[in-house]
Amino acid sequence: MKVVISLTLLTASLMASTLVNTAKEAGLKPIPSSQNELNKLIDDSRNPITAKKIELGKKLYFDPRLSKSALISCNTCHNLGEGGDDGVSAAIGHKWTANPHHLNSPTVYNAVFFEAQFWDGRAKDLEEQAQGPIQAHPEMAATKEHVQDTVNSMPAYVDAFKDAYGKNVKVTFEKITDTIGLFERTLVTPSPYDDYLNGDEKAMTTAQKDGLKTFIDKGCASCHNGISLGQGMNAFNVTDTYKHQNVGDFKGDANAMVKVPTLRNITQTAPYYHNGKIWSLKEAIVEMGRVQLGTKISNAEAASIEEFFKALGGRKPTFSLPMLPASTVTTPKPDMN
């Protein structure tokens, strides 16, 4: 009896490590369990992460006064209390304007692991990305000057910049967006899946492990790989045409390449696809198989993959709601038009 149990355990253990190896061979990588290892991945020598910069970046991320109307913050479309996104099909911004290409807001969580930002990958990092929506007319609709003048009008902000960067810091638009980008680098959500790949065999349920195997077997990891399970660019409509391709006019970058979205926290980031036209995760999985892999993913397989996706729901950083400095008489006035 003892021998049987030991053999069973040994077999289970071997199977588990086999799946971990298979996952790693498929290009899947965990968020490192060591904070030091993680720091090496998310830090940037051009602007090293410090606690003071994180605090300041967090305030700026939540400050709607950076927008023309004083009503839209980064957190409006990349809501950290939700999936790091807004849960609507096409992003809605200034004057209730929908994204002109009908593009869906991607999550900011774990975006630090992307090789490029935006659906067409046009920004190389979070710092560069942060400059876009603040200035885009259908989003925050601000000018660089508006952002600079707003932040510089509040002594508490200027003091916080001095405290974070030294007393000679110039609070420019770029310094502001760099600080927002730095905060965003810290928005990493380790999950049971990471715990599993990092050696905790009990972190995922059997059904989730089966789902991971299905995910790899069907070929999903050929694009959804790396730490973020979607970090690079890839062709779209490879084997067939996406059934909502006619909604919006997005066609990818100059080479028709599209940023592969992360699958982390995917159960919290509906609706799916670049134009947010599919609300059901199962439907999204089946459609991906058809459009990208030329393979039929059965309902049972899709359910299994969806089960695996539950293990990608991560532990979000917790922090106090930032208390913003009060506007002053020189703070630019909101403009709704």
Place this chain on the structure above:
Amino acid sequence: MKVVISLTLLTASLMASTLVNTAKEAGLKPIPSSQNELNKLIDDSRNPITAKKIELGKKLYFDPRLSKSALISCNTCHNLGEGGDDGVSAAIGHKWTANPHHLNSPTVYNAVFFEAQFWDGRAKDLEEQAQGPIQAHPEMAATKEHVQDTVNSMPAYVDAFKDAYGKNVKVTFEKITDTIGLFERTLVTPSPYDDYLNGDEKAMTTAQKDGLKTFIDKGCASCHNGISLGQGMNAFNVTDTYKHQNVGDFKGDANAMVKVPTLRNITQTAPYYHNGKIWSLKEAIVEMGRVQLGTKISNAEAASIEEFFKALGGRKPTFSLPMLPASTVTTPKPDMN
């Protein structure tokens, strides 16, 4: 020498206690320093405050999915990271619609101390108030059914209601808004002014004490009194007509009475007046003297009163940004129209 010092101290002490007495005689009341005393003021026997209800109410307060578009939460117009308001003249809601009466969003901080809610005092308490903006078309534009269906579509919410109210709870619209109102009851911000009235003579600066004296001498406390320095209803345009009276069509309640706004955290809640047409606090003070008291408040007096107002900046409750449950397939879809 000793005698002289003692006399000086005695005189200062007498003067201080005289000002405290004068303030109390003028109807000004501090937020109690004892949590027990405060609880008696903010609690409601119909729905006693508990930690679980606060946590749940906080989530609901921050949840934009209660709105028709899934983009507007209570916190959008009553931003707890700002002054508990939105910092714009007229509230902006669903489809970027401005309040049709050009009314300014009042702060939610310390609103528990108001005798009535809304500028026309039409809601008797925060629970009743919470039902309004969620359903108002230019605000969150939701139906009762939308709100109920949304909350009931997420098992984590339903479980939290059971945990807070017992397993037989019915998660109705009213239960939801009652829970939001309960959370709002806890949004109290004790300030240096309260510390001073509660006996800490050093809590306010000399200039702030002088400002308090000016505030009382000019008659401001005849309306701005009670704990919230503005808790009841009062006539408006008493001695002259407000210079921006023509902006919007608000004329108060059936008896032309207007809710007196709180002065707590007033340096963080510009713009001022029911239609948010005055951005400068000093200008607002001078205009109030002219319109309500028939008295000329000099620039120096207004500056002194403004100095006092700084002591009304309170210590806000700190809490973690609430993490909201994920939507499910049955969660009503956002509707931008």
